[in-house]
Structure formats: structure tokens, C-alpha cells
Amino acid sequence: xxxWAARLPGSLVSVSEDLDAEFEARLADSSALAFRVAYSxxxxxxxxxxxxxxxxxxxxxxxxxxxxxxxxxGWLVRMVWRMALDRKxxxxxxxxxxxxxxxxxxxxxxVEDEAIARERQQALWNAIDQLPEKLxxxxxxxxxxxxxxxxxxxxxxxxxxxxxxRLFEARxxxxxxxxxxxxxxxxxxxx
Numbered sequence: 027x028x029x030w031a032a033r034l035p036g037s038l039v040s041v042s043e044d045l046d047a048e049f050e051a052r053l054a055d056s057s058a059l060a061f062r063v064a065y066s067x068x069x070x071x072x073x074x075x076x077x078x079x080x081x082x083x084x085x086x087x088x089x090x091x092x093x094x095x096x097x098x099x100g101w102l103v104r105m106v107w108r109m110a111l112d113r114k115x116x117x118x119x120x121x122x123x124x125x126x127x128x129x130x131x132x133x134x135x136x137v138e139d140e141a142i143a144r145e146r147q148q149a150l151w152n153a154i155d156q157l158p159e160k161l162x163x164x165x166x167x168x169x170x171x172x173x174x175x176x177x178x179x180x181x182x183x184x185x186x187x188x189x190x191x192r193l194f195e196a197r198x199x200x201x202x203x204x205x206x207x208x209x210x211x212x213x214x215x216x217x
Contacts, residue, residue: 049089052098053082059099060106067110077113081106153203161196168193 060081065074085102092101135143154162167178168189175193179186 045089048095049086052095052102053085056099056102057082060102063103063106064110067107067114073113073117074110077110078106081109084109149204150200153200156203157196157199161192161199164189164192165196165200 057078061074061078064077064081065071068074068077081102085098085105089098092098154165157165163182164178167173167181168175173181175186175189179189182189
């Protein structure tokens, strides 16, 4: 038994050395092709070099499992092709996620934006509350509740022309009241 154990390490080293030499020879013949394949998929030199290197490492680890060593070149090309496609898909997924996060960051309101929105809403409701009742009812039914002119006329029991003139007058008064508020806001003056 010791006799076999003594022979085993020496034979493994020579097999390993033979595989390394064979791999180096085959890689020298195929490395440029592997890079070109990776580059054809990725269109980025650095990414293509990275994928080719990863494929070389994987091929070195798996060379002993390759039955037909003459098929090394095709085997390596297929490996590089698949790895490059995987990298490209991963890059697209990452880019899509990053874009979504960037859009979310731009769209997400800040605390200041929310405070301004609350202030504007309060100013709007204060201005609506200051309108005469006929104008206030017409604008609330139309602009806030979303009823059309015909519906508002039916609800109030007045002609459509009357609703239109009330809405016009209500919008005019609200614009005046809110422009005054916005002037105060822009100049930094408070009440």
C-alpha cells in the first residue's frame, strides 16, 4: 500500500504538468479568437478582456474533463460566447435597475417638496373658502369633484351659461389670491 502511495504524488504532478503544457499550447493558438468573440458580443475592450480571462480560468479547470482535446478551440469559443452573453445580460439588468433607482430618486418628493405641496394645498383651500358661496360651490363641484359643466348645472338647478360664468369668476379670483400668495412665497415674506 505504501508503495502505491509513494507513486501517486509523482504521477499526479507529471499529469498536471502535462495538462498545463497542453493548455498553454492550445490557449496560445486560441486566445486571440476568444478575445474577438467576447468583443463581438460586448463591444467594450475591458469587458471582453475580463470575460476572456474568466473563460481561460474556467477552461483550465475543466480541461481534464474535455474528451476530445482537438475540439478545444470550439469548446473555448462556445464558453466565451456564453459567458459574454451572460455578462451582457447582467449589465443590462444592472443598468435597468440603476436607471429605475435614478428615476425614483428624481421623482421621489423631498421633505421640502412635501412641505411646499402642503402649504400650496392649504393656500388653495383658504382661497376657496374666501370665495362667495355660489362661486365656491361651482368650483368645488367642477374642479375638485370632477363634474362637468352640464352636471354642475343640473346639480345646482341653474343654466349651463351661469355655471360657466361662475367658474370663470371663481378661477379669476383664485388666481388673484394665489398669485399674491406665490409672490409672498417667492420674496420670502410671510404673513
